[in-house]
Amino acid sequence: MLQHFSANIDLVNHSSYRQLKLHKSNAHCDDEKIVIRPSLATLIGPVVQGCVTAIAVLVLVLGLDTHPLWLLGILLIVIIIFGPTTILSLVYAIAGTNFLMEKDKSTCRVQQRYFGLGIGTQEMIPFDRIDRFQIEGDYLTEHASGDLRDVVSWQIILIKDNQKQFEIASLSSPRSLAPGTLKTANSLGILLANMSHSNLVEGDIPHWAMDN
Structure with missing residues (x-):
């Protein structure tokens, strides 16, 4: 279900600086921009x-x-x-940027990296070309043996109006911690959608699928 968040609504402390820890990167968020940079672990x-x-x-x-x-x-x-x-x-x-969203310019830039080296092309995406942000995961994905995954990952996906997709961030955690990492992924998705006036499809774990 698509959800639209108005910039006038203060969601997840949008009025203050926040840093969200992601997989091999950190999201630095404030009222004017959202920057996703490599974490120190990538050194x-x-x-x-x-x-x-x-x-x-x-x-x-x-x-x-x-x-x-x-x-x-x-x-x-x-x-x-x-x-x-x-x-x-x-x-x-040290100085790379995976993703940059700037409110005053109404644009975001996605670094398309090759071989994990931080080299490649940058895609400039105006806010009005963003169809939606979407949180996807593999919580319900099974191995060939039929067992559920022990490590669960979530991806924050930007989808343009031509349906071209960009993975701008991801998170991974043991299965028992998946609800917490999903909350972080959804929080980042809300911040992105709120700043760009875009739709958001949040990730969800069905109640029946939760581990006892």
Whole structure:
């Protein structure tokens, strides 16, 4: 069921700054804009890659005269692959933005990332091109064995008027904590719909599906 939220209604403390913790990102929300940025946890991968690259460079430089050619070739490949991706990933983790909604400009920007590196194209979407926001999840999805998932995820989806979809954020949690993460997802959806004067389809867990 589509729901429309008026900007005059104060929902989930919309008049004050809020930070919502998402999957590998945080949503920073105030009266003028909503920004979804990578969390500090995304620095772990680039830091590890950087250490591997630094060690490979050190071994390559110190062993030019002693190491076999095949080992030098492997080290060079590691440096060529990990070097640029490490820099891109670090920049994305520190200064990247996944999503930006600005009230005064009546637009939002979605970063379409490739390979998780924070590189790609940005889609500019005016508010009047937004059909709705929608919260989707896999709470009722079963494994091939017929058992329900132990880890449940929720996605906040932006759907344009041409039905093109963008996943702008997601949350994951153990099944027992799914109602709490769904509440966070719905809260972010309400903030987005409220600021952009858009419709919202909230996520829901049927009462009959709740674990005892």
